[in-house]
Amino acid sequence: MKSNILLTAALIAVASASTVKAQNYHADHNHAMPSQTAKAQTAGPRGGSLKQAGAVQLETVVSQGGIQMFVYDQNGQPVSVDRGRGAASVRVEGNAKRYRYDLLPDGKGGLTAPVNLSQIAGRQIDIDIQLVGIEAAGGQTLKLNEVATVPASELQLAAAAIARQKICPVSGKPLDSMGDPVAVDVDGQRVFVCCGGCVNAVKSDPAKYAAGRPQITVATATAADADAIARQKVCPVMDEPLGGMGTPIKVTIGDKPIYLCCKGCIKKIEAEPAKYLAMVYGDQKASAGVETVGANASSSNIEVTSATQADAALIAQQKNCPVMDEPLGSMGDPIKVMVGDKPIFLCCKGCIKKIKADPAKYLAIVYGGGSAGSVPAGTEQVRAGIFKVSAEDAPFIAVQKKCPVMDEPLDAMGGPYKVHAAGKAIYICCPGCAKKIAAEPQKWLAVLAQQGVNAPTLR
Known part of the structure; x- marks a missing residue:
């Protein structure tokens, strides 16, 4: 789960209101009292982080519903916070801005800042806390810095696991293609399948499906595959016509076959089966994550020729095709593509389209990623x-x-x-x-x- 939402609108609204209150509160109290800074973190009785601060111990509990503070004496007994007040300054990882919230007595033995943190579940937050009015602290201001991770709910954990797994290990279909995915326990860990019909397959052979990935088999296409090849038409990796580089390769993901133009494409399918299943069997949104970089070099100054003996030293230096990561020469004579005055050598003609589509990317790969730039x-x-x-x-x-x-x-x-x-x-x-x-x-x-x-x- 890679949420880019740092805070919900409600969170920001509460932050704005709390900022004024918290700043006014500190203006009244911070300079009038000495302070004690909390140290030495251990686990608290309420499942939070427990730190020593002068004569008391402070426990910080972070949940999706907000931030709670509990105070204990040296014997671990709860201390009244009914006359206490405080403020928490929160910063989410990757965001320089801080948000401030009031910590007020909640009637349940703690000081609470109720704020919706569900949208940053799994993200780390840095919290600066100041408390005043705690009688057991002898009138001192208590200061605390805490780094915590907002816990994820069961639903969020399941959603993240589904997003990582992506496809059913039995059928090879996207997990959301048959409705809500079904969780199956395999030796204490959850594996998701696309529907109830796949559950028994996992239970009957848990070792086969424990990794949550479908079985992938590779074979050469036969005459029996002719109709399927005609329907698919092009290789999903190279966008080349099937048959244009010899007999197509048949890769079966679960029970779904994908036909490739050459063996060099097998690695790509094995690395991202869900992406290529979606490309062949629909749901093109799965391929929308293909990485692009703005401002590509123009393809108008690209020339394609066959490599010659004069290129041998350069080919030996480059070693691999930057598109397929295959050794140059493993699929016949390398192809030479001139991008401006810089040559790039490819394993086969199927890679030419990739260079033309994003020459800047492949120039950077071949010429050191900016090492001399x-x-x-x-x-x-x-x-x-x-x-x-x-x-x-x-x-x-x-x-x-x-x-x-x-x-x-x-x-x-x-x-x-x-x-x-x-x-x-x-x-x-x-x-x-x-x-x-x-x-x-x-x-x-x-x-x-x-x-x-x-x-x-x-x-």
Whole structure:
């Protein structure tokens, strides 16, 4: 589950109202009292985080319904908070903005900030808390910083598991193709199937279906497959006519066959069976997630020829086709595609379309992902130190792919944006990530390096 919704409208509305109250409250009390900061986290009696703060212990409980604070003495006995008040300042990971809420007595022994956190279930939040009026604290202001994860409901956990699994391991159909998916217990873990008719298959052979993935078999198509091949027409991986590169390959996912133009496409099907099932059997929305990068280079300066002996050294240096990741020469003589003055070698003619559709992406793959490249520093700032990207950034965005801070796709939260890091450019998914890059640029450059990405130099 990769929700990009940081807060609901209701959450923001409550935040606005609480900010004024909380700020007024602190204006009256913060400078009049000494304070104690909470330390040493353990598990609390109500399932929250328990920390020592002076003469008392504070327990923070985060739920989808809000934030609760409970106070205990040194013996772990509850302390009255009926005269207490407080405020919580909340920041969601990946978002620089903070939201403030009043903590007020709830009549059940705690101080509560009721706020709907269901839309950020599974996300980490950073909370700064201040409490006053706790008699057992001797009139001191109690301060606490807590990092917690908003718990997900059973429904949300199930939805996330279904989104990860995507397809029925028995039939190979999308899990939502037959109504609500059905959960089956397999050795203590849940496996989802598309309908009740698939339940017995899982129960009769749990080891076969425990991974939640359909069985995939590969064979050469036969005369019996001719009608199905005629209906499918093209390979879903390369968009090439079936038969144009020899006898089609038959890959069966569960009970669903998919025909491919060549053996080089098998890897793609095995990696993302749900995507290609949707492409062949309908629901094209599943293929809408195919990665694209804005500002592609023009295909008007692309020329295609066969490689010659003079290209042998370059072919040996490139080694693999950037489209199929197959060794050059494994499918016949490599194809040479000139993008401007730069050659790219391909395993077969079926890959030419991909290069023409997104030449900048494949130039970046072949020529080192920006290891010897540079980009302009940028002049159009969305915030201080955060720049809009340009066409020159496109090849490097294509290679970096994800934000190193959030591990989210660069376009997942309104990005990509560009920030400066020790003379290099790092691309981020949202402005909230910029502070972490600025604080430790070498750390995040190292993270990218571990991923095989060498950030471009700024000029």
